Amino acid sequence: MRRSRRALLASLGTAALAGCTGDTPADETDPAATTTGRTVTTTGRTVTTTDSTGTSRPEPGQPSSVDADWPMPAADHGLSNASLDAAGPASELAELWATDVGTELSGPTLADGTLYVGGDDGTVRAFDARDGTEGWQRSVGSDAGTPWVVDGALVVPTGTRVVSLTRDGRTENWRVETGSRDAFLTASHGVYHVTGGAGPELVKLALSDGGEQWRANLGEGTAPPPWSPPLFASDGLVYVSTGTHAGVPWQFDPADGSSVGETELRGTGRGHHFPGEKCYLDGTVYASDAFYGDLWAFSAKSDTYERRWHTEFAGGSAVLGGELIAGDGERIFAHNRSESSFHGMSGGAGRNWSADSVGELVARPVVTEETVLALTADRLYCFDPQDGTRLWSRSREGIGTEFAVADDLLFTTDGGTLRAFRSV
Secondary structure, three states: OHHHHHHHHHHOOOHHHHHHOOOOOOOOOOOOOOOOOOEEEEEOOEEEEEOOOOOEEEEEOOOOOOOOOEOOOOOOOOOOOEEOOOOOOOOOEEEEEEEEOOOOEOOOEEEOOEEEEEEOOOEEEEEEOOOOOEEEEEEOOOOOOOOEEEOOEEEEEOOOEEEEEEOOOOOEEEEEEOOOEEEEEEEOOEEEEEEOOOOOEEEEEOOOOOOEEEEEEOOOOOOOOOOOOOEEEOOOOEEEOOOOOOOOOEEEOOOOOOEOOOOOOOOOOOOOOOOEEEEEEOOEEEEEOOOOOOEEEEEEEOOEEEEEEEEOHHHOOOOOOOOOEEEOOOOEEEEEOOOOEEEEEOOOOOOOEEEOOOOOEOOOOEEEOOOEEEEEOOEEEEEOOOOOOEEEEEEOOOOOOOEEEEOOEEEEEEOOEEEEEEEO
């Protein structure tokens, strides 16, 4: 399926794909350059423009629908940053549309063809993902964070409260004061946050009415891990990353808040070497160590927590890499800060790859069926997740650090602007 799709894209005139394969960066022509005096022709969904100099340049056509979803920050309540049902933008991106709303925006989420964003002005906004048309807006107070789309509702965190709205924005379902929070998560089985300060607690709120259902104490003197967020979930468990307090995350039963499984995992490494758990996907918890650079994959079940495989990242200690990772069920994708390289690592022999001279990542990798996206301070890179072939790269200009990816589209916020990009 992977190769046939790319062959089809090539046959439709997507010369950008062929021109950007390998380690040679793609043409960095600004896709928003002037089109004065242009002529427009259409082949399939791609529009080719000819400017006054006679230079042809592809532009994306508007999709008839947007079929894949990205309903939560990092895609799902496991915070996997992966949408394996979406093909992803396997050929170079061009801007499809942009909407400036005049206030700093949260990252976007996407469900059923509608994009949702929060704003520093306390307003939640909804847009048509096809063309950027604003559908509605509603104030929820100050500092509206990224909306989470769960079970027909939008759950919006603000500075000291959580607000639930109906999907059409017309009705506020409930709001709850939470005080300061060190972590926040919405899953299909509830709304969770970790209280700030000494002796933190994991708190569960009901999706239906915001009522508090239980609290679980994480221990006096416990400090949150030095990464954010340290809270993620599977369909049957809630995980709180322990940082250097233990070798495995705390695991809680969503039904009653009881602790599940072992609290220690022997043989995880040398001395005070503890894996920092980052995300969950399809039965696996992915972890990395920011100091030594080791990468881990754990089999996570309700009654056990077992190491599937472990690799010393780039084969050495003090790599200072692996803070920003994602997985696809086979590999962990991570960068090596000391070598400015990007890697796909797995437990299977002969299935590792690396891309050199990329630079330091400024956001977690985004994984789809056919692509893995890596954002540095200067560029956005796209690799084949299977073998690391560089498919394309482009300037990072206009691209923020949080994405929503669907089909061959990428949505992102940059300051007060919501942008959509599409493969050409």
